[in-house]
Each structure stands twice: as C-alpha cells, then as structure tokens.
Amino acid sequence: MTTADSDEAPVLLRTQGRAGHIVLNRPRTINALNHPMVRLMDDALSGWERDEAVATVILTGAGARGLCAGGDIRSIHDDIRAGGGSASVAFWRAEYRLNARIARFPKPYVAVMDGIVMGGGVGVSAHGSVRIVTERSRIAMPETGIGFVPDVGGTYLLTRAPGELGTHLALTGAAVGAGDALLCGIADHYVPSERLPDFTAALADTDVGEAIERYATAAPEGELAAHREWIDACYAADSVEEIVDRLYNSGDQAAKETAETILGKSPTALKVTLASLRRARALSSLEEVLDQEYRVSATAITAPDMVEGIRAQVVDKDRNPHWSPAELRQVTDADVARHFAPRDGDELGLAPGTAPRCP
Numbered sequence: 001m002t003t004a005d006s007d008e009a010p011v012l013l014r015t016q017g018r019a020g021h022i023v024l025n026r027p028r029t030i031n032a033l034n035h036p037m038v039r040l041m042d043d044a045l046s047g048w049e050r051d052e053a054v055a056t057v058i059l060t061g062a063g064a065r066g067l068c069a070g071g072d073i074r075s076i077h078d079d080i081r082a083g084g085g086s087a088s089v090a091f092w093r094a095e096y097r098l099n100a101r102i103a104r105f106p107k108p109y110v111a112v113m114d115g116i117v118m119g120g121g122v123g124v125s126a127h128g129s130v131r132i133v134t135e136r137s138r139i140a141m142p143e144t145g146i147g148f149v150p151d152v153g154g155t156y157l158l159t160r161a162p163g164e165l166g167t168h169l170a171l172t173g174a175a176v177g178a179g180d181a182l183l184c185g186i187a188d189h190y191v192p193s194e195r196l197p198d199f200t201a202a203l204a205d206t207d208v209g210e211a212i213e214r215y216a217t218a219a220p221e222g223e224l225a226a227h228r229e230w231i232d233a234c235y236a237a238d239s240v241e242e243i244v245d246r247l248y249n250s251g252d253q254a255a256k257e258t259a260e261t262i263l264g265k266s267p268t269a270l271k272v273t274l275a276s277l278r279r280a281r282a283l284s285s286l287e288e289v290l291d292q293e294y295r296v297s298a299t300a301i302t303a304p305d306m307v308e309g310i311r312a313q314v315v316d317k318d319r320n321p322h323w324s325p326a327e328l329r330q331v332t333d334a335d336v337a338r339h340f341a342p343r344d345g346d347e348l349g350l351a352p353g354t355a356p357r358c359p
Contacts, residue, residue: 027063123152
C-alpha cells in the first residue's frame with residue numbers, strides 16, 4: 001500500500017493491490033468539497049485511468065458522519081460577498097467537469113455513500129458506476145433551502161427517478177435513506193456499514209461484481225413508495241404554485257406537511273428548480289444537463305437569495321432567511337428565464353457543439 005498525501009491533505013490517495021482509493025479528508029466539515037479537492041480528485045483519476053495496475057477506484061469519506069456534505073458553502077458565501085462569486089463559478093466549472101468525468105470513467109468507480117451525502121457529495125458519488133449505500137446513508141439535494149438550485153448533475157439524476165419522485169426531492173430538499181436511494185436510481189447496492197471494511201479491502205484483489213455478491217444484501221424498505229400516489233399526482237403540475245395547491249388539497253396529511261416545507265424555501269430557487277427539472281427531462285445526456293446547470297448556477301449567485309440562505313443556515317444559523325422576492329407569485333417568468341440564457345464567452349461546453357470559455 002502506498003500513500004500519496006499526508007494525513008492533513010484534503011484528499012488522501014493510496015493504492016492497495018489493484019484498487020485506487022480516494023478518501024475525502026475534511027471530517028470536521030463532513031468532507032465539504034472545495035476547489036483544491038476537485039483538482040486532486042481529477043488528477044488522481046487522470047493517473048489511474050492510464051495505470052494498468054489500477055483496476056478499480058474507490059471513493060470514501062474520512063470521519064464517522066458521512067461521505068460529503070456538499071460544496072463548501074460558507075466559502076461560497078464569503079466569495080460572493082467579497083468578490084462577486086468569480087471563484088465560486090470557477091469551482092463549479094471544475095466540479096461539473098469532474099462529475100462528467102466520473103460518469104464516463106472507463107474503470108469501475110465504487111462510491112461508498114455512507115452517512116451524509118448531499119449536494120456536491122452526490123455529484124462525486126451518484127454518477128459512479130457502482131454506488132453503495134448503508135443503513136446510515138442520508139442522501140439529499142437540499143439546495144432550495146439555501147436559495148440555490150440542484151446542480152452537479154443532480155437535475156439529470158432526479159429527472160430519471162420513477163414518476164415525480166425526483167421533483168419531490170428537488171423542491172423539498174428531503175433526505176432519503178438506502179431503500180429510497182435504490183428506488184430513485186441514485187444507488188445500486190446495499191452493504192451494511194459493518195461490512196464496509198471487508199468489502200473495500202476485498203476490492204484490492206477481487207472483481208467488483210464478486211465483492212458485491214459476497215457483501216451486499218437486501219436494503220431496508222424505504223418510505224417513498226407508500227406516497228407515490230399523491231407525489232405523482234401533485235408534482236405533475238406545471239407550476240410550483242399549482243403543486244403546492246395540489247399538495248394542500250390532496251387530503252393526505254403528509255402531502256399538506258410537504259406543502260408547508262416547500263413554502264419555506266426560496267421562491268426563486270423553487271421556480272428555477274422546477275424549470276431546470278422539466279428542461280433536463282428533454283435533454284439526452286449528462287453533459288447537456290451540466291451545461292445547463294452551469295448557466296443556472298452562475299446566474300443564481302447574482303441574486304440575493306443564495307447569500308441570504310447560506311447566512312441563515314450556516315453563518316448566523318438563525319434558520320430564518322428573508323427571501324427576495326418573498327412569495328412565489330412575485331417571481332416572474334422573466335426572472336426564471338434569465339437563468340437559462342447562454343453566457344457569452346462563458347459556457348461550460350461539455351456537450352458536443354457547445355463552445356467552452358477559453359482558459
């Protein structure tokens with residue numbers, strides 16, 4: 001076994017037998033992603049893609065709380081306030097490219113989605129070819145609660161969940177466990193956490209399929225299947241306002257509570273999220289969706305809600321954001337449409353036929 005980084009590095013890299021290990025190593029922040037971590041991961045994948053001695057890549061997180069809680073949103077908050085968000089846009093550019101690379105990686109990419117996996121953590125795991133969940137997994141795209149929109153290919157993943165489950169998860173930001181992650185197609189196999197050390201160790205000299213057969217088992221039943229009737233009926237509406245009305249009037253207490261949850265999120269983020277999901281359904285590839293998400297993200301930071309949402313949730317922690325506009329009816333079609341407008345000289349350019357910004 002070789003170690004490429006010191007224990008203080010934000011990403012630890014090592015090889016063990018024929019497996020390359022990527023360990024996100026900021027446990028005090030639940031391994032929140034930043035730009036240097038994205039670069040380190042990308043460099044590791046570049047090297048291991050060409051290294052015939054490495055047959056499998058394994059992603060895990062340091063500490064006991066989770067794989068990754070998402071992007072380092074406190075840094076994004078500070079960057080927007082101090083520098084207009086240019087560093088955050090550069091981070092997203094690199095991050096989304098990494099998400100696409102993971103999805104197309106030619107060797108098995110085994111993501112251990114143990115504990116908390118949110119936002120950017122979903123981006124570096126759920127696009128992998130082998131996605132493992134445990135009884136501790138809590139997976140979410142909670143962006144609407146901070147005035148942002150699901151990104152890192154999240155709108156691609158969620159629009160491919162059965163029925164309107166993805167719309168439900170995107171608007172509410174609700175976290176799901178192992179059973180529901182499997183139902184929604186954002187995970188592949190359930191391995192009890194006590195078996196993880198043996199499972200990952202086995203990948204040093206064992207085929208991935210054989211290791212899964214040995215250590216994976218049936219997942220505990222999830223919760224979403226029991227609510228599919230009202231979820232599919234309510235979230236099929238064409239606007240957030242109508243979705244909320246249907247939830248309130250469905251006659252189901254859980255649906256009514258869900259409506260109240262949604263109304264606590266950023267009105268602008270909710271409307272842009274719904275538009276992002278509907279547009280993503282019509283796109284054929286992850287790369288096209290990531291190109292769209294880049295436009296949306298780079299535009300979202302020019303409005304006040306993201307700074308306010310992060311302030312309320314992470315900085316001051318008063319959990320009382322003051323959204324602007326404050327109500328859904330005040331968010332116009334033009335407010336939503338501007339998030340999808342082409343960015344002159346600043347496109348991500350992952351999909352064929354699109355032009356990336358010159359470095």
